[in-house]
Amino acid sequence: MRWSVVDSPVGPLSLAADEAGLCGLRFGTVTEVEFAPPAGVLAVAATQLSAYFAGELTDFDLPLSVRRGSEFERAVWHRMTTIPYGETETYGEVAAAVGDPEAARAVGVACNRNPIAVVVPCHRIVGAGGKLVGFGGGLPAKRFLLDLEGGVAFRRAWGGT
Numbered sequence: 001m002r003w004s005v006v007d008s009p010v011g012p013l014s015l016a017a018d019e020a021g022l023c024g025l026r027f028g029t030v031t032e033v034e035f036a037p038p039a040g041v042l043a044v045a046a047t048q049l050s051a052y053f054a055g056e057l058t059d060f061d062l063p064l065s066v067r068r069g070s071e072f073e074r075a076v077w078h079r080m081t082t083i084p085y086g087e088t089e090t091y092g093e094v095a096a097a098v099g100d101p102e103a104a105r106a107v108g109v110a111c112n113r114n115p116i117a118v119v120v121p122c123h124r125i126v127g128a129g130g131k132l133v134g135f136g137g138g139l140p141a142k143r144f145l146l147d148l149e150g151g152v153a154f155r156r157a158w159g160g161t
Contacts, residue, residue, distance in 0.1 A: 001016050001017065001018050001023065001024075002018075002036060002040075002042060003015065003016050003024075003030065003033045003034065003036065004035055004036060004037065004042040005030075006038065006045075006046045006049060006050075008049060008053055009053050009148075010027065010137060010140075010141040010144055010145070011027060011028060011137075012027075012028055012029045013025055013026070013027060013118070014029055014030040014035075015038070015046065016033075017040065017041045017042050017045070017065070018065050019065075020063060021041055021062060021064045021065040022041055022042075022045050022062050022064050022065065022116060022119065023064070023066065023067070023115065023116070024115050024116060025045075025116045025119055026136075027117065027137035027138070027141065041063060044062060045062055045119070048061070048062060049118070052118070055148065055151070055152040055155075058085040058086075058149075058152065058153075059085065060119045064116060064120070066115060066116070068115065069115075072100070072103070072106060073109075073110040073113055075098040076094060076107050076110035076111070077110065077120050079097050079098055080094075080111075080114070080120050080121050080124065080125065081120055081121070083121060083124040083125070085149055085152075086149040086153025086154070087124065087153075088124050088125065088126045088130065088146065089124065089125055090125070090126055091104040091105070091125055091126075092104040092107075094107045094125055095107045107125065108133075108134055111125055111134065111135075111136075112134065112136060117136060117137060118145065122136075123137075123142045123145040124146070124149075132146075
C-alpha cells in the first residue's frame with residue numbers, strides 16, 4: 001500500500017492506494033505510515049480532490065479498492081455513492097434503502113467505518129430533521145463539505161458558475 005498526504009480546506013487528507021485503486025482517505029496525517037509524493041491513482045485522486053474543493057468536480061472517477069466491511073457496511077457505503085451531490089439522506093432513510101429500516105444506528109457505525117471518506121460521501125448522511133451528527137473529520141468539516149456542495153449545486157441549478 002502506498003500513502004500520500006494532500007492539503008485541503010478541511011486540513012490534511014491522508015490517501016492510500018493499493019494495486020487495485022484508492023483504498024483509504026482519512027482526515028489528518030496518519031502517523032504510522034511513510035508518505036510519498038502522489039503518483040498513479042494517488043496523483044489522480046489528489047487532482048480530483050483539488051477540483052472538488054474548488055467546486056469544479058461533482059463526481060469522482062477513481063478506481064476504488066474496498067476489501068473489508070460486512071455485507072451491511074458495504075451496502076451502506078454503496079448507498080452513499082448514490083446520494084446526489086449537494087443532497088443528503090438521513091440515517092433512517094439509508095437504513096430503509098439498504099433493507100433494514102430499524103438499523104439507523106448501524107448506518108452510523110458503517111459511516112464511521114467508511115474507509116474512503118469524501119470520495120464515498122458519508123458526509124451526505126445526516127440525522128433526523130437534517131441534524132448534523134457524527135463525522136470522522138469533525139462536524140465543522142462535515143458542515144464545510146455540505147455547504148460547499150450545496151452552494152455549487154445551487155449555482156449550477158440557477159445558471160451560475
